[in-house]
Amino acid sequence: MKRSVLVVGGAGYIGSHMVRLLIDSGHEVVVLDNLSQGHRAAIGDAELVVGDLMNTADLAAVFAGRRIDAVIHFAALIAVGESVVDPGAYYRNNVTGTLNLLDAMRNAGVDKLVFSSTAAVFGNPRTERLSEDHPLAPINPYGWSKRMIEQVLADMARAWGLNSVALRYFNAAGAHRSGQIGEAHTPETHLIPVVLLAALGLRNGLQLFGDDYDTPDGTCVRDYVHVCDLAMAHLKALEFMHRAPGAHAFNLGNGSGFSNREVVKVARSVTGRPIPVEIVPRRQGDPARLVADGRRARDILGWRPEYPELGSIIESAWAWHQSPLYGPFASPS
Ligand SMILES: NC(=O)c1ccc[n+]([C@@H]2O[C@H](COP(=O)([O-])OP(=O)(O)OC[C@H]3O[C@@H](n4cnc5c(N)ncnc54)[C@H](O)[C@@H]3O)[C@@H](O)[C@H]2O)c1
Numbered sequence: 001m002k003r004s005v006l007v008v009g010g011a012g013y014i015g016s017h018m019v020r021l022l023i024d025s026g027h028e029v030v031v032l033d034n035l036s037q038g039h040r041a042a043i044g045d046a047e048l049v050v051g052d053l054m055n056t057a058d059l060a061a062v063f064a065g066r067r068i069d070a071v072i073h074f075a076a077l078i079a080v081g082e083s084v085v086d087p088g089a090y091y092r093n094n095v096t097g098t099l100n101l102l103d104a105m106r107n108a109g110v111d112k113l114v115f116s117s118t119a120a121v122f123g124n125p126r127t128e129r130l131s132e133d134h135p136l137a138p139i140n141p142y143g144w145s146k147r148m149i150e151q152v153l154a155d156m157a158r159a160w161g162l163n164s165v166a167l168r169y170f171n172a173a174g175a176h177r178s179g180q181i182g183e184a185h186t187p188e189t190h191l192i193p194v195v196l197l198a199a200l201g202l203r204n205g206l207q208l209f210g211d212d213y214d215t216p217d218g219t220c221v222r223d224y225v226h227v228c229d230l231a232m233a234h235l236k237a238l239e240f241m242h243r244a245p246g247a248h249a250f251n252l253g254n255g256s257g258f259s260n261r262e263v264v265k266v267a268r269s270v271t272g273r274p275i276p277v278e279i280v281p282r283r284q285g286d287p288a289r290l291v292a293d294g295r296r297a298r299d300i301l302g303w304r305p306e307y308p309e310l311g312s313i314i315e316s317a318w319a320w321h322q323s324p325l326y327g328p329f330a331s332p333s
């Protein structure tokens with residue numbers, strides 16, 4: 001069924017892949033983004049309202065005069081290390097900003113939300129793979145900001161009937177098969193793009209944050225999931241909310257963990273370039289290992305990742321970073 005969807009943070013990395021999928025699937029889209037990290041060019045012909053979650057007038061204006069069936073909310077500050085250094089900015093933007101959005105939704109009578117949560121809500125894992133039943137015990141302000149909103153969503157389901165799905169992504173990576181959109185943050189802090197920028201000679205190699213973790217090779221382990229597979233999970237969540245009221249959460253990962261050293265090795269093989277690595281001290285706030293047990297999303301949402309292999313995820317990101325279209329995205333807007 002055709003839906004009318006507000007995508008908040010839709011000009012960003014994951015949001016722009018969502019916008020593309022919604023349009024390709026025949027849905028109507030309006031994007032709200034402050035372009036602090038987003039790119040106008042990433043959303044093609046979709047309608048863009050430039051506005052900020054911290055400005056309640058911007059929010060009221062985007063809902064006024066539009067029929068919106070559901071909101072997909074990507075807008076946030078996203079860097080784990082930065083959140084340890086500047087927690088206030090993270091709680092303000094991610095928590096207060098989302099509360100403002102929820103108030104505007106309630107005022108406009110919109111009761112469906114898909115929320116970008118994160119594996120960082122779990123903190124240090126007590127089991128090899130993280131299922132939805134694992135305790136939530138974040139170890140950095142970024143993770144706490146998302147954990148708090150998950151609680152807010154549960155409370156608002158009871159208070160006024162908000163229906164929501166929190167999707168806890170593990171590590172998003174890769175780019176759209178068209179080669180037209182992909183990851184481009186300023187500054188770039190995520191491992192795979194940093195490694196690929198080093199392969200291109202646009203950075204002096206990779207600073208690897210710590211090799212003294214309790215993992216097989218001493219470097220952190222993460223579960224990489226293709227950005228287009230994440231977008232597909234949102235489409236399924238959108239339909240799920242129509243048949244399952246209340247607040248729900250799903251973990252989205254492929255269930256395979258790769259150490260930072262393994263990521264560099266696969267990237268060297270995909271790019272055929274030497275990628276120099278310098279070991280530096282640990283970055284604050286990093287859990288040693290985050291790997292998903294994604295069975296619930298597969299069983300209940302029917303989510304089936306199309307690109308589960310790390311090699312193909314990095315290949316798609318490499319194609320994007322080499323594309324002439326990447327250049328204009330290398331700074332925001
Ligand atoms: N990238 C990952 O690996 C990852 C993993 C888990 C969860 N997440 C979550 O997914 C979401 C999207 O991540 P991303 O990598 O696409 O990030 P991104 O920075 O590329 O996208 C976020 C977008 O939101 C916009 N934005 C930020 N604050 C805003 C505000 N106050 N008002 C309006 N717009 C605002 C930015 O301009 C940007 O376009 C985030 O909520 C993030 O926490 C990301």
Ligand SMILES: O=c1ccn([C@@H]2O[C@H](COP(=O)(O)OP(=O)(O)O[C@H]3O[C@H](CO)[C@H](O)[C@H](O)[C@H]3O)[C@@H](O)[C@H]2O)c(=O)[nH]1
Pocket residue numbers: 078079080081117118119120169170171172189190191192194206207208209210220221222260283286290
């Ligand atoms: O230059 C770098 C960049 C990263 N790393 C390491 O690579 C691993 C992955 O780091 P990323 O910054 O790529 O990703 P995170 O796991 O810290 O966090 C990402 O995934 C999380 C979910 O797992 C969050 O939701 C978050 O938004 C998103 O930034 C970490 O061990 C990090 O220390 C380096 O060694 N050098």
